[in-house]
Amino acid sequence: MVVGDNDGAFTAADIVQITDLPNVKINVLPGADHSLEAKDYTESIDILKQVAKLCADFCQPSM
Structure with a gap:
């Protein structure tokens, strides 16, 4: 997941709620x-x- 720290719709409180969820990696x-x-x-x-790099990294096959 990619979010900005200046997002009015997805707040810091929302980020805290999902940070520790399994299988979720968040990039702020x-x-x-x-x-x-x-x-x-x-x-x-x-x-x-940054977003393009995160997407490219995500799409790389796991070793």
Whole structure:
């Protein structure tokens, strides 16, 4: 799961509730809102890079 720490719809309390659930890995991106964007477009591009890397890592076969 990927969420931003500046998300008005998915709050810090929500993150705490799911953090210890089995089979759930949560990645909290600093500065990202609900759309995984930031106010500054360069920060949004950096967030997109992070999300792309997380997706690529997730799709790699397990060894």
